[in-house]
Amino acid sequence: MEDLITPKSEKEAIEMLNRYNEDLLPRKFGIAGKLWVTVLCIVIAIGLYNYIQQLRFGLKVTGLNDTVSWGIYISNFVFFVAVSLVGSLITAVLNLLNVNWRAPLTRISEVIAVSAIMFAGLIIIVDMGRPDRILNMFLHGRIQSPIVWDVIVVMTYMTISLLLLYFSLLPNIAFCRDRLPNIPKWQRKMYSVLSFGWENKPEQYEIIKRAVKILSVLIIPVALSIHTVTSWLFATTYRPGWDSTNFGAYFVAGAFMVGAAAVIAGMSILRKFYVHYDEYLTDKHFDRMGRLLVLLSFIYLYFTVNEYFIPGYKMKGDEAEHLRELFTGHYAPMFWSVQIFGMFIPIIVLLFKKGRKPLPIFIMAVFVIIGAWFKRYLIVIPTMLHPFLPLQQIPEASKHYAPTLAEWSITGASLAGALLVITLFVRYFPVISIWEIAEERGIHSDTIYEHLNEKV
């Protein structure tokens, strides 16, 4: 960024590095942090209890039925997949474009991506009802099926995201191993194992840089594939609302938008609860991310108009009935609030410089995230209830869908689980990369390596 303070001498550079250590090394949570972890653990425990009930009694504890076989579990899966795309956006795209303000954001986006994709995989297993049969997917799966493509691409993306996070984290883990004072033995042992023999050698840094570059190139097509293939799960099925050639691009655009909002929310929370983080996550970062979010929201708006305007103009057959349900029917309140609060208001607010200040942008980001979750609900459930084939001669219970408390609690637990992964990461690892910040601010690599090598 244009206002970066670059060191004028080596002494100044070392002073800066010492300050980064002070500010960015992980530290124990205060009361608020502990309370937050407790709340998350309680939500997860309730979800786990209900999941055990689901394992015992089957999917009958859910509101799923013959008509709506994909409920909020699948909406939640699509939401997680969408959020996970942020890793590729911030790290890979901004890295390849050589954007010089990305360093404080990369790890936040990577850890959000990893936790989101982990729970996307888990929620699919939850939706299966019989998780013991998951091996059948690999033994008897048909390569023609988008479900098999999705399984492959989710596993691939999860692996790449983990590698991307891990490679750039290695020096920081070693730094925690060598520098963090007064930590329990298990924690030091964990750092020791995870640092994977890191000794701050220039050759090791060269390997990291090479690996991150390869991963930045590799992750973009895989990230685009994961959300495109997820959209194909719907688009390859002949149903009103899903029978669209626009779906791949539409899903990817929406995913970038919610991913950017997730990073903004993460930045805001970190800045709020960590002293000195405002020096790294500055107002300019929020301003830039706000502009990026507006751009992505406009792209998403464009695809949304395409998605609804053309079928809405023709209003043919079952498609018309589906659209009427969304525009003026049972789903209208949800549909319009998702569009207004989840897209139009954020666009308008973020167009103004004042709207891109940390507090308003945080609120807008939360609007976008909530809207994105319900948008996925609107993609899945109304279409499931309105197949092209009329609902004839089916049990009464299969004509409706209302998620049960068990479903809500399991879904809530998955969201809490993703947040807990991010929270624990923040607790035990530097969430802003010290060496990347130092490099971005013009400190010479040799000085960084030397400084990082000093063991305490």
Next chain:
Amino acid sequence: MKKLFKYLYIKRLIPVFIIYLVSLFSINIYAQNDSTSSKLQASMNLSYKITNGIKSVKVEVTRKVDGKFIPVENLIVNLYLTEIKKYDPIVGDGWMGNLVTNEDGLATFKFTDNFNKLMSKVHVFNFIATTNEDLRYEDMQEEITVNEALINFTFNTEDAVTTVVAKLTKFQDGAEVASPETEMKMLIKRTFGMLPFGEDGLTTDENGEVSAEIPADLPGNANKTITVVARYDDEENNGIIEISKDIPWKILPKVNPLTRRTLWSRGNNAPIPLVIVTVSLIILIWGTICYLVYLLFKIKRLGKTKK
């Protein structure tokens, strides 16, 4: 001042946020409206069928809603033979059993071998179906009387042309007699339905027989057979009588659907281009991932070497 501004800002935003959340949850989630009253009227239909010698009685219960017939499920129907009374183990008439309608509003009673033996000399059946004191529907009763009829098959093959001769007989005063001038259907079972063959309006001759040639160019099944069906349909008097037989057939399907490589085939019959593209992508991407894992171990190795 800044704090005040922030406070006011949040205060203004909170109601907006609440409206947002309320609007997201204030929906009723159902596919269609439906209403029920305490006691409904429904209609019942009885039919009799013999398929390859297996006799059955089918009950169908429906009710009319908005001009459409919808099935009535989970309804208990009592089936009687000849008259409504307890089962008579000597004669075999009386209560035959309970049936419960399925989600399509259907219930079928199949005659057991013992029942067939007991009824071997009876050729006129009177079936009565009743419902009693159902909590949802008013009581119903329906009756059907059928005279037994039979169909027999013979096949003749000459000069690669196979002719099917089907003979229809009915029972009159306990004796089996040919049924002349009766319309029958000759059919061949195909994947999604029945293909009629022979002349239009096939009618039995004075011997109760109809004959029809099977089209010689018709492809058979993948297992080198063809399924021929003869059907007589007179629900009011005789019910539906159907007989079918698989006969050897030389002409195989032009393309065996089980061996075609399509997007809708089984996994081992996936289109080759799709397999090549998918496997290539997996090898390319996972190969790169393996290389990256190798780099990780290289980092570890470098860590062990002296500076």
